Amino acid sequence: MKFKIDGFVAAIIVVIAIAYMVPQLGRDDSPLPLDTIGSIGVSLIFFFYGLKLSREKLVSGLKNWKLHVLVQSTTFLLFPLIVLVFLPFVEGEHAHLIWLAFLFLAALPSTVSSSVVMVSIAKGNIPAAIFNASISGLVGIVITPLWMGLFIQQTSSEFDLSQIYLKLTLEILGPVLLGIILQRYLGKYVQRYSKQLSTFDKSVILLIIYRSFAESFDQNIFGSVGVIDLLTILFASLVLFFSVYSFSGYLSRVLRFTHEDQITAQFCGTKKSLIHGTVFSKILFQNSAQVGILLLPLMMFHAMQIFIISIIASKKSDQGTTMR
Known part of the structure; x- marks a missing residue:
């Protein structure tokens, strides 16, 4: 059996390389x-x-409450509990800072666009993916500060809920509702140009990856820690991801989920949002010198999760096509 590199995975590697060589386009003043x-x-x-x-189909998907409970529990309970297990073994201020960065990562909501895109590629339950990815950001507004508040000092900063709710409504919920309303008129065109739309979805994901890595390379965030720290963070991120992915898959089988629901549970429940993490970090952490390190595990996890899930999604898509 020959190993074939997925085109989307190869594109991710190329985009990261471009971000390293030409980070200027990722600046705010670009x-x-x-x-x-x-x-x-x-x-x-x-x-x-x-x-x-x-x-x-949407209403039917929203009624799948067992799937929703599993995804949200995985996102906001299982992730932080796994990180908490290692707290007694953390020694030293620097090690505690990295552990705190992992707790921040674990307490964040799921990604939105990439979760649904990957579920779509793998032929999972798209309505349930949209529902869980959308409400995850809303739940995270409450849950993430509560988790972090247990381990960092409270500040006088106010949490601007209105701006986050407005962003979610304008960028996610509003377009979905508009699409549902117009589905009877334009739905046939989406089916006709499904391949082109899939290419568009992946292009947007690549743009987000470039923007994230370009900013990191431009600000030399990866130079703030040593090689050993980077390798440790990468290894811990892999262990954290596969632990949650495997356990959510096991629970999906115990609960007798369909194949489509299992894909959604594992894909949505294992993602963490870099966008939400960046916004939350400015509010929760006042020491700007530490923000780079606190975001480092999240940035590495964010890229790694897309990289790994894209491989899994492509394989599941090929398997689904072969079975037809």
């Missing part, structure tokens, strides 16, 4: 408004997903 382009791209992704869904 002539290319990548944040705006990315936001529009995410909104279009969810608009197209809305066009794929009928009201009946």
